[in-house]
Amino acid sequence: MHHKLEVEDGTYGLLKGPNISKVRLGNHEMGTWYGTAVYFARDHKTLGFKYLNGEKQSRSKSLVNQEETWLEKLYVCDWCFKYTDVEDEFLGHHARCSHRARQPGQIRYLAADVTIRRVRGSRHKLFTQNLCLFTKMFLDNKSMFFAVDYFDFYVVYDNLTNKPMGFFSKELLSTDRNNLACILVFPPYQRRHLGTLLIAFSYELSKAERLISGPEKPLSPFGLMGYLKYWSSTVARELLYGRSCAEDEITLNALSRITGIRIDDITLTLKYMEIVKVENNKLHVDRGCLKNWARKNKLSKAPLLQKECLLVE
Structure with missing residues (x-):
């Protein structure tokens, strides 16, 4: 499983199309949406951490052009986001992953069904780097994946399984005072209003700092x-x-x-x-028009985020 990634150039690993056919996140298997080179070494055949360990054999196809598949399936731990291209390695790690019993970061929102934790990139570098690598397969405008020291990550967890379902990152020293840099709800957990919850939480962080704020622009x-x-x-x-x-x-x-x-x-x-x-x-x-709009859009009187569940400093 992955321990360290070497940055090769300034292209952020962006490709024209998906180069990893499928990804298995825990028990969920899905297709990727965008291509990324950052999982791979310079030969475009071997996962980066295996190349650094002297392993140059790979089960993935060699690169012919940017539209070809480099790897048929990537296995990603849904506790810590470490990855491999070998199923047995994945299963062995997944059974004993240290994050099964202890999630990183500090609780900043605690509701009956979900918890939001603040995970500092400077303190949990491996976790947040691997989280960013996974994100690049599902966000076309995601560029940062290595310099995590300058970001906080707010990760939403399912209280029943203690598994992460999505996150947003926040730059520590934003010149524009943005309250959010990047946001993603992982594909298996979409359509559960988690994106709205995370956005609302980002505004509560700003209010705690007495700031009028918003997301980094441009938005996708x-x-x-x-x-x-x-x-x-x-x-x-x-x-x-x-x-x-x-x-x-x-x-x-x-x-x-x-x-x-x-x-x-x-x-x-x-x-x-x-x-x-x-x-x-x-x-x-x-x-009258506003009430009609609210009715048409099924606006609830109470917001999704419960302020009594906030644990914001």
């Missing part, structure tokens, strides 16, 4: 849709049920302060919702 098309869902629900919930519910007019600045969402993100969201007019920095709210 998939990421933008996830944020528009969160932003529109947050804005609608505030205008219908929050401290602004009795106001016929509210300024963009006031709404930004209350929600913690940047003004330009609120403006984009209002255009997306197509129900609230903005003139001279003021929102003119038609309650």
